[in-house]
Amino acid sequence: MHRRKLWLLAGVVLAALALAATGSARVSGPDSASSSKAGTLVFGAEQGGGPDWCLNLILDVDCNAFWNVVFQTPVVRGAFLFTPQFNWKPDLISKAKLQVGPQRITYYIRKNAKWSDGTPVTGKDWKFTWQTAINPKYKDHIDPLGWEDIRSVVGSGKVVKVTFKRNFAGWKNLFSYILPQHALAGSDMLTVWNDCICNPKKGNAPIGDGPFLLTKFDRGSGVTLSKNTHGWYGKKAKLDSIVFRFITNTNSEIQAIRSGEVDAIYPQPQLALSDLRSQAGLKVVSHVGLQWEHIEIEQGTHGNPLAKQLWIRRALMQAFNRVAAAKALYGTLNPSVGPLQSLVRLKGEAGYANDFGKWNYSPAKIEAAMKAHNCSKGGDGIFTCNGTKVAFDFASTSGNALRTLAFTIFQDQAAKAGIQLRNAFVPAGTLFGSKLPAHDFDLAMFTYLVTVDPHYVVATFSCGNASNYTEYCNRNVTKWLGQSDRELNPGKRLKLITRVGKVLSSDVPMVPLYQRPTYLVYKTSVHGMVDNASSQGPSFNAENWSKG
Template sequence: MLVAGAVALVASLIVGPAATAKSERQAAGTVIIGHDQEPVTLNFYITEGNAYTTSLAMNPVLASASVYNQKAKLVPFLVTAPPKLLKSNPLTVTFTYKPTATWSDGKPITGADFMATYRTIMNPNFDITSREGWEDIASIKVKGKTVTVTFKKGKSYAAWDALVAASPMPAHKVAGQNFNDLWRSSIDIASGPFKWVSWQKGTQMVLAKNTAFTAGPKAKVDRVVFRYIPSTPSLFQALQSGEIQVTEPQPQLQIVEIRKNSRFKVQSGPGYFWEHMDIQFGPKGHPALKQKYVRQALITGINRAQVRQALYVAPGLVGSAKELPVLQSHIFKPFEEYYQPNWKKWAFSQKKVISTLKGKGCTGGPSTPSAGNSAIWSCPGVGKLSFRFTTTSGNQLRALTFEIAQKQLKSVGIELLPRFGPAGQVFGQVLPSGDWDIFMFTWLGGPTSSATSFGLYGCGGDQNYMNYCNKSSSTLLQKAQFTPDPAARA
């Protein structure tokens, strides 16, 4: 819905520890990070683990072969050098894991681990979040720590560099296991600078420095504690009291006051996060949402610029509207070269909503927009325009966004009913089930989003939880998957 850059709040050393965290804070080199969402599982490869909070905790444990730097460029981490392109068609690439890349139990990281990763991902018995790109691999050849990947002819996967940069799975740990249940509550292996120690569900997770890690810079702290605090006010109270030292929230209103406090440092900037609302097209969604005119009424009935003004500009979270443009593209972000404001044509217009619904034979709604309206439209063959609105509970920014959208749509005769729940439940169960009408959440993309959007918006895409299907768009998105040149892809 709006481009929301990642915001990190870092408490200075003079912040005193709270009594509840005293033992943690006295430990040398311990950092306590507050987060509003808790993982469901430690396995970020499966659907239940497809959440930023899972990756935040597990990326330092199960390291990637390459990582993005501050310029959004992939740089080697577990590999000796950037992957080398051997042939363009069929696309063939090769890479080598570092001699120093080992698992925490002393076993070397080898091509066998990449092969195990491929086989696990492609196993239809496992609930893998996405097989995009992996399903286009024709063969993998392994020789010690060197891997050569050949894609199918005509399937030159555009994001191949990000694919081979994936975190390798330990072959000796995944062999013969039900991957759906592996690492659900604990993990006894690491390839990165940290290893998992404990998880007190509902409270915190603890990581410790992996002393066996020698493939890159060693961790600068001995322990990292993730403290899970789902309530936005409570999260900031914990920061103020010293119970936590760092938090990376959405741009909540409390940040305005935090900026004024010299005890804290606030870092913010543009990122590949975007908050949005998905509309359900599947059989479990409201039948009215399958009608194009109803979706257009929803889109034009919400004043996104007003949401930005009320929640970001007016409180002082950003200096001006120019600093936070309303997102007008699903594929590119405003700071990217090929961004085009394609959504701009769906401008806010309450009069247009009412005239459109009247023109389609809908009855029972208001004749003019009114803040006090209580009349809700009912449309031929699809019933009352009353929709379930799902998002995470405890998140103040999302609750306020919902309240604004609810009031705006009610004034034109469309009803939104809150269906909020814990992050683990709504993301792990409700979202993939398709049993919702409108769902507000954040997608975390990256520099490869223009090549990997088929999975989100293509017909049958493996993360297309809203079941959207436009055959023309789907064909173009699929073509983009196999167009390596960014200009041609755009």
Template sequence: MIAARQNQTLSLSPYNTPGGWGDGEAINLIYEGLVRMDPSGKSSDIVPAIADKWTVAADGLSYDFHIRDNAKFSNGDPITAEDVKSTLDMWADPKQDQWAAFAAGYKSTDVLDPSDVRINLSEVTGGFLYQLAMVAAVILPAKLVKAQGAAFFEKPVGSGPFMLDSWKKGSSITFVKNPNYWQPDRPLLDKVVFNFVTDDNTRILALNGGQAQSIDSVPWSQVEALQHTNGVMVDAFKIPSWILLSVNHKKAEFKDVNVRQALNLSIDRDAINKKIYQGLGTVPNSFLPQLHYDGNDSAVPPFAFDVAKAKSLMAGSAFPSGFKATLEFPSGSTAFQALAVVLQAEWAEIGVTVELRPEDQATLSKNFTGGTYDIMLPYALAASDVPIPDEFATFYGMPGSTNGFFTWWSDPTIESMVKEFIHTADDATRAQQWPKIQAAMAEQLPALNVLDLPLVKARAANVCDDVTNPIGYDTLLTAWIAK
């Protein structure tokens, strides 16, 4: 199967993913963790992967996992408890893993025997199984990683349904079926090619012309036309995804909460949704996407459009005369180009003069993580790796993790609330805690959320059973092509 992908794969290391979605989808095919989210996409449940069973101690401070007997790496070597221990220790080490915040609560792993491990936690962690299902927690062959270092990730040995065949950086990446995958009847496809096609119209032409059998990031303006195109199927998946608009709190302008609230209030989300996103989006009541435990609209009201109030907030800010800023966004996207133009005009109404700067994904990632931007739409589609709030609550609420997800925002009160939430096991209690955090963050606005959006993909009609998991990655376990 040949797929045209908007996002390039820049890295195959689960510990360093500058390509965002482009890295995550590739890593998801090559590697696997102890557990995974339901690959059928029918639920957000945690299901077995490399581990076929596990138990949780009564105090919630340890998890025992059994590695399935036929679990092997793609080179045929068995997956051992030592591999699990070594990998999880790397996962939790901020010196080795950019996303070590994913390992909140992790303390150590004990090797009980070659097929059994005990994972010990420093504190009860309510979403720990989901943490183990994230891309960053995949299991690697410890000896090879230690021997090869960074070179390992150029030609990795994995444990997932596919393995790397070739990687032409900036152009394409090719996967072939892993003959040693623990699920002997999966995957059904022998070969998968991701061609990197950043331009929206070129992806559409590739699908319509038969050069691609699947495309992602369907241009919103062309969804309806594709739905009426013979031989093409359009799929919309509800996942925790949103238009993330990040602001850099290292800049004095964005450190001022009045400015952030003014920017937020001056966005006409209803108009943007109708004009650019064909009404497929949802006006959010959180600066994060829709997640489990979210308060409803009556508990946490959706973001309003109120230019008069926005002007009043600007007048009361440290920058009453306005200021200049740059807005960086993914190049090649017709929707982001249109959105950027709208935001530029709307913010001009409150005295903020915006220079538009389209960038390729590598440049966006460098500027985002380096904190050298003003305002940024850092991803073609931002999405949570889990359906619960824990991941991005940690990113933003615990600034030591990723510098407030590269906003350099912090709030000690919210940090305390987030820590309590993450380290609470009782589901009912977490359901009470999160809406309070959601409301507090909606007031403080570490970043902005323009709209919650579904994931929209298109495929040739003869591509069958191509489903996504609960966070939107193509699993390609069941996909097949009809003759």
């Protein structure tokens, strides 16, 4: 429910349900539609499917995937929509008013906002969404930040007042998806929407309050959205359906758009993408957005015990030549891409600082640090410290050529510094559905897709938070982040965030790499498609898409 989404992950979470096993869900596999079928657009999705994928976005610890947002933004709406200009735009609401002393948000729900079964979207849905988010049963599956600060949600009609017990600066991140109270009350949210976006009280009939309904889902092939013919608050979709076809190998995805098998793709950056710009009949749109690539360092009981030591994490920071890696990976795609030097602000944002600029690739400094801690280098050139080899399993998502190349580059760089990296790539659903939530990794490379609101920093680095996959804990950092979430003055809030950024650059819970550019590729016969390089993704205006 917070818009910090995992990308490149290819998907996410939870195991397949008994619902799917018994065949009781009305949602099934996608049509075998080709891009030539009238009224149907086929979109290649490089992330999705597999036994660990779940659709339920309110379970933002488990089902936290960018492609889930792409699939579901046309289906389940929220209070606000994030625009390509990185601004919040009212979605299910016509407006919202902020009051202070105490903080209170009054949401004015659109009079014509309704669910596909005709039930109006009301304050009952707002209240049910909040009650679900704070239900103790789901405490390990839903990020509580912000939700737990709400005192009351009042209003059963089209006006709803949310009053806070204490200030929460990132309030626009809340209610990003509204749940249908009349359909889901009494259901187990750990299972009900993992395989369908549906009404369990109506035989799992698809339900939504957007221009499309999610009518078919097959873990092995894809997701089908069908036009919501019952109406919603906006204009009717131009397409009859959208088929998101899982093509989790990016080279295959590029070939699919070349051959005309699909109408559009939104791939992770790959070297082969540069050739698509010259292909007739295709349009390529690229932006540097709110995605940042990094390497997480697990510091808990499941990771390499050496990583608990600050000096080892600093050694890792100096084992990666980020300048050389960025040039090798993105030089032909977007030469402006370079090292990201902050974990709390992105380039171009207020408060961005050169915090990590002090850490440069230096095998010599690493060797000096190893010797200072009585570590010895073996015949293979890798150091051993107190009987523990300085070797780390390096996890990421399989099937991505650029990620594989990145690993090869980092593996070679680290080896020259006496640190071994072992390939531990797994399917994205496994990485993000089980390994990250269970903290079962040494190092993990993936991308965060965030909003301009710095609340995501609180979720990522606060002690004990479920979204803090590294298990990093600095009590001062947690205190300052907590204060930042209560500070409604933007300037004072930014000072707290940037103070945290400087401490993080010293503690090194992660290695910031670079901001990743987006690449939206589609046929010139497709109209209405707009790249949204924010956490919303390109399907934010799917009702405007058309072919011909």
